[in-house]
Amino acid sequence: MVDFNELRSVVRGKVALDVPMSRHTSMKVGGRCACMFTPEDTDDILRFIDWSRDAGQKYVVIGSGTNLIVREGGIRCPAIRIKGTLDSMEIESEDSGTVRLRAGAGMPVAGLVKYCSDSGLSGIEPLAGIPGTVGGAVFMNAGTGGGSVEDVIEAVTFIERSGRTKTYGRDEMGFGYRTCRALSTSSIVVSAVLALKRTDIKRVQRKVEALLQSRAATQPLGYPSCGSIFKNPAGGVKAWKLLEEAGMRGVRIRGAMYSELHSNFIVNTGSAVAADVIALIDAGIEKVREKSGVRLELEAVIIGEEV
Ligand SMILES: Cc1cc2nc3c(=O)[nH]c(=O)nc-3n(C[C@H](O)[C@H](O)[C@H](O)COP(=O)(O)OP(=O)(O)OC[C@H]3O[C@@H](n4cnc5c(N)ncnc54)[C@H](O)[C@@H]3O)c2cc1C
Structure with a gap:
């Protein structure tokens, strides 16, 4: 039996024991998580991975829990939670109207959409109203009929269970409908570079506003949920x-x-x-x-x- 308290002496981030997952999922159901670790930075993730390997522990990765249903028996292995950390954002370059923006995996998608909309950066509008983190959006290839994360991704940096850090370009990520083949359930996305087009601020704001209004009119946003439960089957039927x-x-x-x-x-x-x-x-x-x-x-x- 692994003593999860040991983890506290290995990492710098927060280690919380016996955490009710109903408080960490938008569906507000689920048992308790034996050990929830929020890393301080990417080095802290590497320390956690080394520890989990030495301790023979599996782990699960959690963003902000907006697409998760946790069974009543809870999570018995450690969970590494990226919400509330790795949430910085910076413009890496800008040329010929294309802005390359690096967003940390813990950055809320809503914050990213707001920043882009206020700055006239176009491409990310289809994500307006999708809750969760950038890391969760990459893992899920989140999106709508209007487009998904893969449309704006230039590269993704992630850490594998082996401790290796990899950066893949969009074509290597193997994005599909709400899937991403390059990531296994133990891969931890740490950041993504998005390629956006600089354009008229008002145009982006109008598009985002219209999408938010349409969601408010057609989705039960006043109740806990995890968004659409099922994928749309192939062939166009909803x-x-x-x-x-x-x-x-x-x-x-x-x-x-x-x-x-x-x-x-x-x-x-x-x-x-x-x-x-x-x-x-x-x-x-x-x-x-x-x-x-x-x-x-x-x-x-x-x-x-x-x-
Ligand atoms: C009201 C509502 C509306 C929604 N609308 C949409 C929509 O229009 N389109 C859509 O696609 N989704 C939608 N969703 C679902 C959800 O918001 C997205 O799937 C979102 O991208 C999940 O992000 P998260 O950070 O909450 O991930 P979580 O729910 O925490 O995790 C989801 C999956 O991603 C993995 N994951 C999370 N973070 C990382 C990371 N850093 N590295 C590796 N793996 C990670 C987890 O292991 C898990 O398998 C909606 C949800 C709600 C509640």
């Missing part, structure tokens, strides 16, 4: 439509419910636990398969142990 046709809109299991406003959102109406959300996911998959023969695939990430 997951929300399949769920609606299968009669899932408004269906609930205890405190978890398919939103009335957007059927591809499961919301926590106040008292849901992870098991309710997962049972509702399974029910949605089953009903859509029966109704349309389509097998829905999860977009949200489920981690942690069964009770």
Whole structure:
């Protein structure tokens, strides 16, 4: 049995033990995390990786938990949390109207979109309204029908479980629909360079504002959720439509419910636990398969142990 207190003598960042994951996920469900480590900088990540290797410990990587559902049994291995750290941003170069901006993995996507919108930097607008960190957005290749992170990525720097730091250009990242082949579940994104176009501030602001308003009108933002639960299947059909046709809109299991406003959102109406959300996911998959023969695939990430 590894004593997680030992980690405190190895790293400089914060080590918190027995942390309720309901406080660290936007769905607000989940068991406790045995050990949550927030690194101070990239050297601290390397110390953590050395320690975890010597201790024979696996670890999980967490951004700000806006796409995570943690099972009730919690996370028994250490979690390295990037929210609240590695959150700086700097312009690396600018030529012929292209601005190369390096953003730390812990930088909130909302802050990045605001900065770009206030500075007239275009390209990142499709991410307006997507919560979470830059690292989480890269891992998930977050986006919308209008575009995703891969469209503006020039390079990504990440640390692997071996302790090696790698920088890959966009083409080496293997981005796909909400996936990124180059990253394994133990890769830790530390920063990304985005290539943006300098343009008229008002134009970028108008686009961002319109997208934020459209989200507010079509998504249940007043309730805890993790955004779209399922990916849209290939062929152009939308997951929300399949769920609606299968009669899932408004269906609930205890405190978890398919939103009335957007059927591809499961919301926590106040008292849901992870098991309710997962049972509702399974029910949605089953009903859509029966109704349309389509097998829905999860977009949200489920981690942690069964009770
Ligand atoms: C209201 C709402 C609306 C949303 N709308 C959208 C949308 O329009 N489009 C969309 O794509 N998503 C959307 N999401 C989902 C979510 O915000 C994105 O997937 C986001 O990019 C996740 O970032 P995060 O930092 O919260 O990552 P987390 O949820 O913490 O983690 C998600 C995954 O990324 C990995 N990860 C996180 N940080 C790192 C890192 N630094 N290095 C390596 N791996 C890492 C984790 O291990 C995990 O597998 C929405 C969520 C909510 C709550």
